[in-house]
Amino acid sequence: MCITFEEICEKEVINIADGICFGFADDVLMDTETKKVTAIIIRGKRKFFGIFGGEREAVIPWEEIETIGKDTILVKTAQKFSEKNEKENIFQKFLNIFL
16 A cells, blocks of 8 residues: 555554544655665644744554554554653743744
8 A cells, every 4th residue: 555645744644552632644764775664753742923832742663553544643662752841931932033
């Protein structure tokens, strides 16, 4: 079966190990030497005009994908969302918008 990047991003990712919905796939990792997809990336939801939120991220290896269905991608993983740099200064986020 062939699937496009756009189609992957339109599917919800659900962990069958605990029933948690990770959200929608945002990106894929590709190995340029083997020309194969190695993982899907799910980022946290952005809040307040895309400035705040989005600190969480899950990288799910391709081997942990059980099936890709019509509406969902089922994975079996122990992976949880990880917090990225919680101590980043809010003021710095505002500055980044204007720089």
